[in-house]
Amino acid sequence: xxxxxxxxxxxxxxxxxxxxxxxxxxxxxxxxxxxxxxxxxxxxxxxxxxxxxxxxxxxxxxxxxxxxxxxxxxxxxxxxxxxxxxxxxxxxxxxxxxxxxxxxxxxxxxxxxxxxxxxxxxxxxxxxxxxxxxxxxxxxxxxxxxxxxxxxxxxxxxxxxxxxxxxxxxxxxxxxxxxxxxxxxxxxxxxxxxxxxxxxxxxxxxxxxxxxxxxxxxxxxxxxxxxxxxxxxxxxxxxxxxxxxxxxxxxxxxxxxxxxxxxxxxxxxxxxxxxxxxxxxxxx
Numbered sequence: 001x002x003x004x005x006x007x008x009x010x011x012x013x014x015x016x017x018x019x020x021x022x023x024x025x026x027x028x029x030x031x032x033x034x035x036x037x038x039x040x041x042x043x044x045x046x047x048x049x050x051x052x053x054x055x056x057x058x059x060x061x062x063x064x065x066x067x068x069x070x071x072x073x074x075x076x077x078x079x080x081x082x083x084x085x086x087x088x089x090x091x092x093x094x095x096x097x098x099x100x101x102x103x104x105x106x107x108x109x110x111x112x113x114x115x116x117x118x119x120x121x122x123x124x125x126x127x128x129x130x131x132x133x134x135x136x137x138x139x140x141x142x143x144x145x146x147x148x149x150x151x152x153x154x155x156x157x158x159x160x161x162x163x164x165x166x167x168x169x170x171x172x173x174x175x176x177x178x179x180x181x182x183x184x185x186x187x188x189x190x191x192x193x194x195x196x197x198x199x200x201x202x203x204x205x206x207x208x209x210x211x212x213x214x215x216x217x218x219x220x221x222x223x224x225x226x227x228x229x230x231x232x233x234x235x236x237x238x239x240x241x242x243x244x245x246x247x248x249x250x251x252x253x254x255x256x257x258x259x260x261x262x263x264x265x266x267x268x269x270x271x272x273x274x275x276x277x278x279x280x281x282x283x284x
Contacts, residue, residue: 003107003114004269005100007124007161014272015165019132021268022261030271034063037091039270042070043117047096049235049262050117050125054094057267066090070097073106083109092274113273122158129265130232131162133258134198137230142168145226147192149173149215149242150202152180155234159200171196175211188214193224199252201233201242209241218244222252230254 003009024030039058043051058065073082073095083106086093093110095103096117107114116124134141146168148159156172160180163170171184173192179185186192192215193199199222204212222231231243231252239245247253 002273003110004124004273005103005107005114005116006122007127007158007165010165012166015128015131018128018265018268018272019135021271022132022264025264025267030061030267032062033271033275034058034061034091036062037274038064038066038089039092039094040066040068040086040090041094041117042068042073043094043096044070047117049259050096050266053262054117054266054270057263058270060263061267061271063091070095073097073102079105080109082106083111087111092270094270113270115269115273118154120154122161123154124158124161125266125269126155126234126262127158127162128269129259129262130200131166132265133254133261134230134232136261137254138197141198142166144168144197145195146170146198146200147173147196148200148202149189149192149217150212151178151205153202153205155200155202156180173215175208175215178205178211189217189221190224193217193221196225197229199225199229199231201231201237203234203236203238204242212242216242216244217247219246219250219252222247222250232258235259 041054055065090112092113094115094117097103098120100119100121103116103119138144148156148170150156151174159170160183172180173186173189175187199217201217217231222229229252231247232254233243237243239248
């Protein structure tokens, strides 16, 4: 695996390789594997969780993170030339930018790995980390039935990519007109929640919160899901918006610690992008 731009560019085996390396990192392996390497990151000031975990993760592995704002990639200079120079000094690029086409152009011209840290079209690292966290709580997490509550935006589309790669069942709850293509959609949460195990949400569109009033996840709604169901809201979430305060304060909420695995999962993605994994290391 060289670049991580879309989950659908990879296989389920690739994702399980990431899980395996993340497990090894938690066991204390791969220390200083990035010693002497510089990782160039393009992040806006508003990024919190993804930036902190990438920057800390690189440092913990002995590497040097070098930070730029994403606007540095919007200059007149051709991306081919940007990549030509950066590859002289950097060992990998981590980019958060709204336009996934820019990331694909970077990957096309880059001799070093390129990792997508979020676009308007998807958020692969976030979803891989969520699946890893679920795998630690649910032995058969790929056999669970997933519900995504929200618009056809980057988080929903990333869950769709994950379902296509990993093979789990995914449906959507949203008003008409906000559906993802080729995904079963419901326009009321009380209908959508039946038979579901993992309920994921995303922030509501700022211009249409009222349209999603029938899609709000509450504690009462969670009680209609399968026994042992989990509520996994994507931060930043809004109490009283896509998810109610009583749902977040309930036993259904996966908790803040659910996101702790962003650290080792993003480290694993970076390691797998930088090195060739020998066959004995790979999981079948």
